[in-house]
Amino acid sequence: MPCLNEAETIESCIAKALNFLKENNISGEVVIGDNGSTDGSQNLALALGARVVDVKEKGYGSASRGAIEAAQGKYVITADTDDSHDLENLMPFVKKLREGYDLVMGNRFKGEKIENSMPFLHRYLGNPVLSFIGNLFFKTKINDFHCGLRGINKKAYQTLDLKSTGMEFASEIVVKASMLNLKITEVPTTVFPAGRTRKAHLRTFPDGWRHLRFLLLYSPKWLFLFPGLLLLLIALIATVYLVVKPEDNLIKWLPVSSSLILIGFQFILFYALTKIYATNQNLIPRGKNYNNLFKYFTLEKGLLVGFLMILGGSASLIYCFLAETSSFEVLKLLIPSAIFTALGVQLILFSFFFSILGLVDKKE
Numbered sequence: 001m002p003c004l005n006e007a008e009t010i011e012s013c014i015a016k017a018l019n020f021l022k023e024n025n026i027s028g029e030v031v032i033g034d035n036g037s038t039d040g041s042q043n044l045a046l047a048l049g050a051r052v053v054d055v056k057e058k059g060y061g062s063a064s065r066g067a068i069e070a071a072q073g074k075y076v077i078t079a080d081t082d083d084s085h086d087l088e089n090l091m092p093f094v095k096k097l098r099e100g101y102d103l104v105m106g107n108r109f110k111g112e113k114i115e116n117s118m119p120f121l122h123r124y125l126g127n128p129v130l131s132f133i134g135n136l137f138f139k140t141k142i143n144d145f146h147c148g149l150r151g152i153n154k155k156a157y158q159t160l161d162l163k164s165t166g167m168e169f170a171s172e173i174v175v176k177a178s179m180l181n182l183k184i185t186e187v188p189t190t191v192f193p194a195g196r197t198r199k200a201h202l203r204t205f206p207d208g209w210r211h212l213r214f215l216l217l218y219s220p221k222w223l224f225l226f227p228g229l230l231l232l233l234i235a236l237i238a239t240v241y242l243v244v245k246p247e248d249n250l251i252k253w254l255p256v257s258s259s260l261i262l263i264g265f266q267f268i269l270f271y272a273l274t275k276i277y278a279t280n281q282n283l284i285p286r287g288k289n290y291n292n293l294f295k296y297f298t299l300e301k302g303l304l305v306g307f308l309m310i311l312g313g314s315a316s317l318i319y320c321f322l323a324e325t326s327s328f329e330v331l332k333l334l335i336p337s338a339i340f341t342a343l344g345v346q347l348i349l350f351s352f353f354f355s356i357l358g359l360v361d362k363k364e
Helices: 010-023 041-045 060-070 092-096 120-138 154-158 169-179 204-217 220-244 251-280 292-296 298-320 327-363
Strands: 029-035 051-054 075-078 102-109 152-155 184-188
Touching: 010 051, 010 184, 029 041, 029 060, 041 051, 041 092, 051 169, 060 075, 060 169, 092 102, 092 152, 092 184, 102 169, 120 169, 120 204, 120 220, 152 154, 152 169, 154 292, 169 184, 184 220, 204 251, 220 327, 251 292, 251 327, 298 327
Parallel strands: 029 051, 102 184
Antiparallel strands: 075 152, 102 152
């Protein structure tokens, strides 16, 4: 359990956890990841027989990782120290772990609903929306991404290489478990109103944004690739239509549609570069198709296509400047030609950077 100034509730949490172990004849320990408490939480925990680990790096994620990594058991169950979790009814988690699941998430929405146990925005907006996005991005079937009560196989945990320091730790553990194809399930659990009187560490909007930002950054497909492909497709259709069937009242949109082609293309390039960099830095697990990026796209292919695009675009530009036709006819060809040339330059620059990242990958 992570802890930062939880003197009001830490004794109750530890007592419940120890009672669960005793009642179910389970050999285990209670480990507290203390994040610099100044209210005596450490001494209260030690007095009850818990093991306290001093975690200097600040943040919910840091304290949680410190406690989990210090735990000596085969399975680890994590919980908050605000006395909101049902720590005396953990057998559903234990049973699923014994069945072979790597990660067992608690689902507060399927458990007993207790009044004032969860803030209105968290219950009806924050958690459902973020859980929906997480399931969409990472193909999971978890309906409560952010329940602090969860169980994990210690060996499976060690493969995740978790790095989050803040509240987004709750999302990271699910996301990386999914990306590594670990066995994940969820069980109903009841959440109670927090037992403390002080203000909670969780900040609704800042921490909600941290979760959303994490989900986006760990899914380059949804952040860059899919929006880029959609934008590129729409822009291409619009540009072709404006060139083939030019009308005086619509030609003013040609610079806009052509520019959107360039923007969509940039999104797609950023997807590839982000994917490679994040994988090389171990921020996201290496996917099955990762090596195909370097197999099907090479520096030579990129340079060839890029130079052909520049050549074609430049030839078209020269024609526009030399042609003795109306300004209207020149304009409908000039703008797409300039964009096409720019795309060729972008592709060449991308190819070099892509190859540099590939060299780093091979070196590692």
